Amino acid sequence: MAKDKDSVSIRPLEDRVVVSPLEAEEKTSGGIFIPEAAKEKPQRGKVLAVGPGKRTDSGELIPLTVAVGDVVVYGRYSGNDVKVGDSEVKILREGDILARLTK
DSSP states (O other), X not given: OOOOTTOOOOOOOTTEEEEEEOOOOSBOTTSOBOXXXXXXXXXXXXXXXXXXXXXXXXXXXXXXXXXXTOEEEEOTTOSEEEEETTEEEEEXXXXXXXXXXXX
């Protein structure tokens, strides 16, 4: 298996999603550089893996609406940070995802 930044050897369960956080902006739109201490936690990331979905009380499987490769926006303090191999990823529930970015 290739050691690519986007390859993950983790499989989320139920309605959980594995996201690779995108880097925080280093410069404002006006051209001012942001020091490391003033950077905010990233709130955007690329979906690396998705779980099969959530089961209802009757046993019906509800698939997730996000897919691998989507760029999503999530809450600043949502999910759990996990180290997988050399990379830091975030595992969160689909309900913690606020939006999917489109082109």
